[in-house]
Amino acid sequence: MQMAPPSDHLSSLSDAALMQRVAKMDAEAFEVFYDRHVSSAYALAYRIVGSKQPADDVCQEAFLSVWRSAARYDADLGNARSWILAVVRNRAIDHLRRVTRTKEREVADEALAERHPAPQDQNTESTALRNAQAGETRELMNELSDDQRRVIELSFYSGYSHSEISEMLELPLGTVKARMNRGLARMRNVLSSGDAA
Amino acid sequence: MSTDDTRDLIGAYVLGACTEQEHAEVRAHMKVDPVFRAEVESYDAVRDALLDVPAAHADADPSVALKRSVMEQVQAEASLFAAAGTGERAAIVRRHEQAPDPVAPPSASAAPRGAGEPAPSPRRNAFLSALSNPARATALAAVIVALVVGGFALGSGGTETREVTGQVTRVASANATVRMVVKDGTSDLKLSGFDKAGSGRKYQVWLKSGDDAPKPTTVLFDVDDRGNATATVPGDMSKVDDVLVTSEPASGSQTPTTSPVLHVQI
Numbered sequence: 001m002q003m004a005p006p007s008d009h010l011s012s013l014s015d016a017a018l019m020q021r022v023a024k025m026d027a028e029a030f031e032v033f034y035d036r037h038v039s040s041a042y043a044l045a046y047r048i049v050g051s052k053q054p055a056d057d058v059c060q061e062a063f064l065s066v067w068r069s070a071a072r073y074d075a076d077l078g079n080a081r082s083w084i085l086a087v088v089r090n091r092a093i094d095h096l097r098r099v100t101r102t103k104e105r106e107v108a109d110e111a112l113a114e115r116h117p118a119p120q121d122q123n124t125e126s127t128a129l130r131n132a133q134a135g136e137t138r139e140l141m142n143e144l145s146d147d148q149r150r151v152i153e154l155s156f157y158s159g160y161s162h163s164e165i166s167e168m169l170e171l172p173l174g175t176v177k178a179r180m181n182r183g184l185a186r187m188r189n190v191l192s193s194g195d196a197a
Numbered sequence: 198m199s200t201d202d203t204r205d206l207i208g209a210y211v212l213g214a215c216t217e218q219e220h221a222e223v224r225a226h227m228k229v230d231p232v233f234r235a236e237v238e239s240y241d242a243v244r245d246a247l248l249d250v251p252a253a254h255a256d257a258d259p260s261v262a263l264k265r266s267v268m269e270q271v272q273a274e275a276s277l278f279a280a281a282g283t284g285e286r287a288a289i290v291r292r293h294e295q296a297p298d299p300v301a302p303p304s305a306s307a308a309p310r311g312a313g314e315p316a317p318s319p320r321r322n323a324f325l326s327a328l329s330n331p332a333r334a335t336a337l338a339a340v341i342v343a344l345v346v347g348g349f350a351l352g353s354g355g356t357e358t359r360e361v362t363g364q365v366t367r368v369a370s371a372n373a374t375v376r377m378v379v380k381d382g383t384s385d386l387k388l389s390g391f392d393k394a395g396s397g398r399k400y401q402v403w404l405k406s407g408d409d410a411p412k413p414t415t416v417l418f419d420v421d422d423r424g425n426a427t428a429t430v431p432g433d434m435s436k437v438d439d440v441l442v443t444s445e446p447a448s449g450s451q452t453p454t455t456s457p458v459l460h461v462q463i
Binding site: 025026027030031034035038039040041042043044047052056059060063064067068078081082085086088089090093140152155156159160161162163165174177178180181182183184187188191192 | 275
């Protein structure tokens with residue numbers, strides 16, 4: 001299908017204005033929104049699922065979901081960029097859960113292992129962390145202790161619950177929650193002080 | 198759960214690592230405690246920063262094919278919307294407003310790793326992929342008539358008849374149409390203008406509910422020389438969202454082996 005570029009007028013609209021049009025089934029407005037955010041969406045999907053085809057699938061599912069539920073978008077509750085990225089993150093985590101213990105996941109893990117060889121003492125934790133470590137580490141994450149960063153990555157990018165992390169790391173549940181809370185508080189403080197690179 | 202207990206959950210809530218019950222408890226507490234709500238919302242920027250990861254690999258750019266696939270689906274649905282009457286448009290908008298919240302967190306407790314639903318088979322993946330992207334189906338004619346027409350009408354004797362026009366996704370004839378007529382508890386698929394299923398093959402009907410894999414039926418049929426057929430779909434349709442038809446070996450299949458030739462959204 002030949003796709004003509006969206007008009008300049010639409011390209012100048014804010015995300016919120018585009019979403020209003022998308023809610024009325026305006027495909028051109030959606031295309032502008034897609035072009036504006038697909039790179040970030042794809043980077044997030046790729047970081048979580050670790051390979052190209054699943055990242056494609058996740059993005060396709062997420063953007064179509066946004067297209068079909070744009071009427072639910074409420075600008076008062078956050079910006080549209082965060083909205084689509086949250087959808088991508090959730091879809092990617094869903095994908096990880098679906099493929100657990102399947103051939104597809106094994107293949108994905110093998111592909112990741114080739115790019116990011118695990119240490120000799122590979123265990124469940126290091127396997128789970130491969131995806132999370134696949135991308136560049138944000139400067140913000142460098143502000144955290146290793147323990148804090150580990151629980152945040154395992155939960156946010158690998159989709160583990162606090163109790164699963166507790167079991168995996170053989171830590172009391174309260175310790176996992178505390179590390180999450182302290183890590184996030186540290187990141188919040190860095191962001192609010194403008195120290196993050 | 199005490200306030201302190203709920204406060205302990207803020208980090209897990211922001212990171213999406215709560216159980217469903219804990220998630221609901223945090224949400225409920227946010228509604229009644231503005232200070233608590235402000236505390237939770239103070240992490241919005243952190244969450245946004247975590248979502249906004251930099252591109253990790255040079256070879257990990259979104260492909261042109263991805264955009265083409267998404268936009269073909271979007272443009273097809275936008276065309277349907279444009280072609281629909283006022284009433285149908287309002288119904289579509291209502292459905293979109295009532296669509297599941299796309300940012301509802303994935304359930305950490307409902308489908309824990311290692312105990313989750315089995316992954317779709319590659320064949321099912323291909324099938325569902327073709328559904329979500331009709332353009333991938335070969336020999337696409339894309340005779341998209343309308344999402345839903347007809348609505349409800351009263352038939353003879355006060356019996357309710359419902360007629361739904363389906364989407365033809367793969368045909369040789371541009372004039373092919375399909376509609377489903379539901380009357381007296383009987384659901385008939387009425388096809389017109391279709392090619393034969395092929396040598397040694399039959400058309401098979403599949404029923405799909407939500408995100409579940411399409412379930413096979415024993416309904417196997419072929420069109421007559423004029424490309425017409427009526428196939429009665431058995432059973433309770435109240436929980437069925439979509440009716441699909443694929444070309445299968447004459448004895449039928451347990452898993453779809455080809456892309457659907459038609460799709461009726463109930």
